Amino acid sequence: MSDSLKSSKAEINMSTMDVIYKRRAVRDYLPQAIDKMVIRTLLDAAVYAPTAIDEEPWSFAIIQNQNILDRLSESAKDLIRHGDKNSTEVKHLLPHANTPDYHAFYNASTLIVIYSKFQGQFVEADCWLAAENLMLAACSKGLGTCVIGSSVLALNTLEWKAELGIPAEMMAVVPIIIGLPAGETPPVPRKPPEIIVWK
Ligand SMILES: Cc1cc2nc3c(=O)[nH]c(=O)nc-3n(C[C@H](O)[C@H](O)[C@H](O)COP(=O)(O)O)c2cc1C
Known part of the structure; x- marks a missing residue:
């Protein structure tokens, strides 16, 4: 484990409930890289997620090359600019895509x-459960994460699969950025759980 990680909140023992409430979508990071061993620990936690009929349908790509991250961000922004202007997601992301300084993976x-x-009925669900395990494990080690849904379309183009060495039949489901948070991220409030029936 790196000194930077040790000196972060990594050594604090958080309860499961603490971690659930502490996790935030972090969009500002310190420049330190994450140790390979830490990434391995997060992947080990990810694959302990529940998985329908024990399929374990996931595979992981780790991208730390800044040039790739920069070009992937530009591809993601380009696809948003050319996306369906009536889609809620495109409407939300378009102002970012049109901002030259905006980086889809932040820093x-x-x-x-x-x-x-x-493919399979629960394959995507399995990947998302693995994602949450990974994000909670990262949070418990003082690391920040954020799902970057805006990069899924780009990652699933044949061009990017070829560049990254991903077999064409595999599908990017959850891109997650990870790093040491540069500061505190205020919580995004949630509505109380809506219970439609409790018999
Ligand atoms: C499916 C999904 C896609 C997301 N895509 C993005 C994204 O492209 N860019 C981004 O900055 N945040 C993205 N987020 C993060 C959400 O904006 C964030 O989770 C939400 O604002 C709630 O904040 P919290 O995670 O800190 O509670 C995504 C989250 C999810 C679940």
Whole structure:
């Protein structure tokens, strides 16, 4: 474990409930890279997620090359600019895509992409459960994370699969940036759980 990580809140023992409430979508990071061993620990936690009929349909790509992150960000922004202007997601992301300085991965040093290896009814659910395990494990080690849904379209183009060495049949499901948070991220408030029935 790196000194930077040791000196972060990594050594604080947080309860499961603490971690759930402490996790935030972090969009500002310190420049330190994350140790390979720490990434391995997060991947080990990810694959302990529940998985339908024990399929474990996930595969992981770790991208730390800044040139790749920069070009992938530009591809993601370009696809948003050319997306369906009536879609809620495109409407939300368009102002960012039109901002030259906006980087889809902010200044995170690491992007982990969870790919599904095949199709199936619960395959995407499995990948998302693995993603949450990974994000909570990262939070428990003082690391910040953020899902970057805006990069999924770009990651699933044949061009990017070829460049990254991803087999064409695999699908990018969850891209997650990871790094040491540069500061505190205020919580985004939630509505109380809406209970439609409790019999
Ligand atoms: C499916 C999904 C896609 C997301 N895509 C992005 C994204 O492209 N860029 C971004 O900055 N945040 C993205 N987020 C993070 C959300 O904006 C964030 O989780 C939300 O604002 C709630 O904040 P919190 O995670 O700190 O509670 C995404 C989250 C999810 C679940």
